[in-house]
Amino acid sequence: MTAAKRGIADVLAATGTDLSAEEITQRVQSTRPEISPSTVYRVLDEFEDLGIVVHAHLGHGATVYHLTGAPHGHVVCTRCGTSSEVPAELFDRMEGELLKRFGFALDRHHVAIAGLCAACRGVQGRAAPADRARRRAH
Amino acid sequence: MTAAKRGIADVLAATGTDLSAEEITQRVQSTRPEISPSTVYRVLDEFEDLGIVVHAHLGHGATVYHLTGAPHGHVVCTRCGTSSEVPAELFDRMEGELLKRFGFALDRHHVAIAGLCAACRGVQGRAAPADRARRRAH
């Protein structure tokens, strides 16, 4: 295993959250400044092929990566952009239905559910009209 | 209403599926060649503010747009990239749980569920190792 791969693996192991390629690059570069973003993308790709890493699309912005582990889903607030992880078991029922009705095998790792987080629901109450901030955030 | 807006609205009304900004641009340009992509993005933004249009992120590639109507979810195959719409009612149970447990208000319009479609499940059977095509498609 090369220095780049070791460094990227270390970063992924050291964090509890999902990281974008850019965040991973920055952290790797804090100890190995010469490692380039393209290498990070290439290594991440390779790790995915090996099943070590999975990624998810959170809707806005960059793809995020994390070590394969306890599968979890993501909820993303379309107003403030915050994302958080939710237990994979929330998807059990839907998984069964999708499989039965459409033959579609849901991937819990990969899911991003959009909506309004508790804080933003409070702020804007019932379905206020979209504002620029909300669109931007998302 | 300006020509650009009318044209874009017509395109959206004439299709039954989700369209990317690029597809919308191409279709609009078939009758009004001078309309630019930036205008399409701006008009789409405005339509969203008005609540006429909603968009969804399908994971890979570009954002897609459609007229606000019967809300539906999307499932996207991570292998072949195909996306299809699924009834919003599939999200009922999950919506309730997310609200109760996390105060999170799911937006059914906006959801993209990843997984393997029936065809691709057949092709690769049980959990074949990821291949380049799959990564690419997604």
Place this chain on the structure above:
DNA sequence: ATTGCTGCAAACCTTTTGCAAGAAT
């Protein structure tokens, strides 16, 4: 010698923005 990894720079795709011109009020 051959193969594989890497850094760099450039390319790419999607989306946004600054600006000056034109249309509508």
Place this chain on the structure above:
DNA sequence: ATTCTTGCAAAAGGTTTGCAGCAAT
């Protein structure tokens, strides 16, 4: 006159790729 909308071109964000060099075999 003022305001809104547009086209164009450039920029921006995220990601991929060509290439030459270096490392490991």
